[in-house]
Amino acid sequence: MWTQDWRSRFEAAAEQAFDVLIVGGGITGAGVALEAARAGLRVALIEQNDFASGTSSWSSKLVHGGLRYLASGDWRLTRESVQERQRLMRDLPGLVSPLDFMLPVYAHDKPGRWALHAALGAYDLMARKRYSHYMKQADFLGHMPYLNTEGLKGGFVYRDALTDDVRLTLRVLIEAHSHGALAANYVRAEQLLFEGDTVAGARVTDSETGRSFDIRARVVVNATGPWSDRLRAQVDGTAQLRPLRGSHFVFPFHVLPVGRAITLFHPDDRRPLFAIPWQGATVFGTTDLDHEQSIDEAPRMSVAESEYLIAAARHYFPACDMQAARALSSFAGVRPIVRGAAGASASEESRESSIENEKGLITVTGGKLTTFRVTANDVLEQIGNALDRHFERNEKAPIIHGVPVGGQTRGVVRHGPAFAAMDRQADDDIALGTTDYCRRELRFALAHEAVAHLDDLMLRRTRAGLLLEQGGLAELAALEPIVCDALGWDATRWTQEVDRYRAHWQQVHAPV
Numbered sequence: 354m355w356t357q358d359w360r361s362r363f364e365a366a367a368e369q370a371f372d373v374l375i376v377g378g379g380i381t382g383a384g385v386a387l388e389a390a391r392a393g394l395r396v397a398l399i400e401q402n403d404f405a406s407g408t409s410s411w412s413s414k415l416v417h418g419g420l421r422y423l424a425s426g427d428w429r430l431t432r433e434s435v436q437e438r439q440r441l442m443r444d445l446p447g448l449v450s451p452l453d454f455m456l457p458v459y460a461h462d463k464p465g466r467w468a469l470h471a472a473l474g475a476y477d478l479m480a481r482k483r484y485s486h487y488m489k490q491a492d493f494l495g496h497m498p499y500l501n502t503e504g505l506k507g508g509f510v511y512r513d514a515l516t517d518d519v520r521l522t523l524r525v526l527i528e529a530h531s532h533g534a535l536a537a538n539y540v541r542a543e544q545l546l547f548e549g550d551t552v553a554g555a556r557v558t559d560s561e562t563g564r565s566f567d568i569r570a571r572v573v574v575n576a577t578g579p580w581s582d583r584l585r586a587q588v589d590g591t592a593q594l595r596p597l598r599g600s601h602f603v604f605p606f607h608v609l610p611v612g613r614a615i616t617l618f619h620p621d622d623r624r625p626l627f628a629i630p631w632q633g634a635t636v637f638g639t640t641d642l643d644h645e646q647s648i649d650e651a652p653r654m655s656v657a658e659s660e661y662l663i664a665a666a667r668h669y670f671p672a673c674d675m676q677a678a679r680a681l682s683s684f685a686g687v688r689p690i691v692r693g694a695a696g697a698s699a700s701e702e703s704r705e706s707s708i709e710n711e712k713g714l715i716t717v718t719g720g721k722l723t724t725f726r727v728t729a730n731d732v733l734e735q736i737g738n739a740l741d742r743h744f745e746r747n748e749k750a751p752i753i754h755g756v757p758v759g760g761q762t763r764g765v766v767r768h769g770p771a772f773a774a775m776d777r778q779a780d781d782d783i784a785l786g787t788t789d790y791c792r793r794e795l796r797f798a799l800a801h802e803a804v805a806h807l808d809d810l811m812l813r814r815t816r817a818g819l820l821l822e823q824g825g826l827a828e829l830a831a832l833e834p835i836v837c838d839a840l841g842w843d844a845t846r847w848t849q850e851v852d853r854y855r856a857h858w859q860q861v862h863a864p865v
């Protein structure tokens with residue numbers, strides 16, 4: 354997809370107007386690109402940094418209905434999410450995988466056993482599959498042996514699903530490309546272009562080439578997540594976002610050994626938290642608080658969030674010696690939430706998506722990773738209105754095509770059919786450190802997935818930067834020849850990239 358010289362080809366393609374220009378390369382923009390391209394439209398997507406480098410890399414990685422939405426009475430969102438979860442598991446085996454959750458019940462807990470039983474029954478009904486069941490204390494502890502036993506009566510098991518949020522975004526973009534969409538990272542929309550009073554494209558800058566050029570389009574979609582008020586200001590839109598930060602730790606599995614995911618309620622404020630087995634490690638989070646910093650600074654976990662999470666981890670896993678210093682990494686993301694009623698707490702704000710058309714700029718914000726396809730179809734409807742056309746909703750069609758059964762499935766589901774066609778090399782199966790990323794995947798990403806910087810490779814094409822000690826610095830010597838060979842970097846460029854990655858990791862991902 355992003356093969357040699359793709360940047361200059363992208364700029365050349367922009368000489369002709371597109372039907373749709375999508376600004377923002379997170380899951381929302383990727384989903385819209387796929388649906389619009391499938392509908393036969395000429396589509397371009399631009400992303401100011403790397404693809405999925407915004408909120409879409411820092412989620413809890415769950416493709417889920419969300420029990421908390423059920424608890425807050427948001428039945429429609431829960432039902433829609435559960436149904437999407439079922440479809441995504443069907444369509445993306447190995448990329449969206451079923452995940453069992455344990456939900457302990459302690460004496461005097463609220464909600465209590467019977468309320469949880471009813472909620473989980475409703476959850477199963479929405480998926481049209483009976484899955485949840487109750488376990489007595491001894492059985493429950495058999496699955497979660499390090500859990501605090503004080504007051505533990507037993508607990509439920511229910512099912513949701515797990516993904517790699519970045520890979521999901523990339524895979525949707527790759528599929529969009531197979532339908533003709535073009536996508537460029539490190540290209541930023543600076544200034545909207547107008548014809549009369551109507552938005553007609555954007556003046557953009559490619560930070561890799563330093564070149565600025567115009568991209569004209571009949572419709573512009575603002576899928577910039579937490580940045581969306583910025584573009585809206587250019588069409589006189591009043592600010593509507595309430596950016597809410599959520600942070601997670603990534604612990605080595607041996608520090609927080611959970612074979613299944615577990616939902617817990619923070620002992621201080623009863624907010625739900627998750628410990629999730631993910632790519633050989635355990636992700637623990639999340640927080641939910643107003644993000645006061647500039648959205649242009651990469652968000653990071655604060656000391657107060659760290660203490661809040663560690664307090665819960667210590668409470669529930671007293672034998673595990675939980676400390677921030679034992680984490681491999683931390684990460685934080687900003688939820689692009691549309692501000693609701695005055696006085697609502699962060700957790701009370703709705704996660705529903707919102708779409709509006711202001712002077713031809715279609716802005717889509719809010720929503721969840723899980724429901725990206727529903728959101729994309731809603732946006733397509735708006736695009737249809739703007740173009741005076743009708744597009745059928747495409748939610749039930751398989752999201753990707755040509756997934757073979759057998760040995761290449763992981764590669765093809767994650768990277769697309771071109772992965773199967775790549776020549777084999779003797780060291781293909783050598784893993785990157787203790788991760789399950791192999792050299793074949795690295796080479797493929799370097800050759801086909803628009804890697805511009807070392808952090809793209811370490812944090813997004815792979816998640817090694819979150820999963821290895823010190824961001825995987827110890828693995829870089831082995832990576833140097835592979836990366837330099839694929840990207841044509843010399844020793845000076847390599848050193849600059851290592852310095853850039855190390856500084857970024859220290860500032861943003863080192864546990865605090």
Ligand SMILES: Cc1cc2nc3c(=O)[nH]c(=O)nc-3n(C[C@H](O)[C@H](O)[C@H](O)COP(=O)(O)OP(=O)(O)OC[C@H]3O[C@@H](n4cnc5c(N)ncnc54)[C@H](O)[C@@H]3O)c2cc1C
Binds near residue numbers: 401402580598600
């Ligand atoms: C802590 C946390 C946990 C979450 N957990 C889950 C979960 O488990 N499951 C779930 O379903 N959802 C979850 N979510 C929600 C989900 O992650 C978000 O809804 C989703 O990622 C938002 O995607 P987006 O594409 O709208 O925004 P983003 O991913 O932020 O994408 C917007 C992109 O626009 C780009 N951009 C901005 N301005 C410009 C410009 N001028 N030109 C070009 N590009 C620009 C940005 O760089 C950015 O990459 C979670 C969110 C958070 C914060």
